[in-house]
Amino acid sequence: MLKRRGDLRFASDIASYVEWTLALVLARPDFRWTAERASDWTQPFAGWPGTRYERKAIAAGRVPTYLAFVRV
Secondary structure, X not given: OOOOOOEEEEEEOOHHHHHHHXXXXXXOOOXXXXXXXXXXXXXXXXXXXXXXXXXXXXXXXXXXXXXXXXXX
16 A cells, blocks of 8 residues: 555556546545646656656657656
């Protein structure tokens, strides 16, 4: 179980997966989405090393989304 004030980070290039995750987590009263502006979910997390799947997605023209939540 994620501890209180713990960060939950999610990244994907599959829009339906991003939408599902966003809807699911926002429906929970114990999580808060930390985004304040659009660039917060279009830019990788600070210190994000990237993955080979992410590189393949970008090379194929897919756009990754980066969601960050905090457990309250």
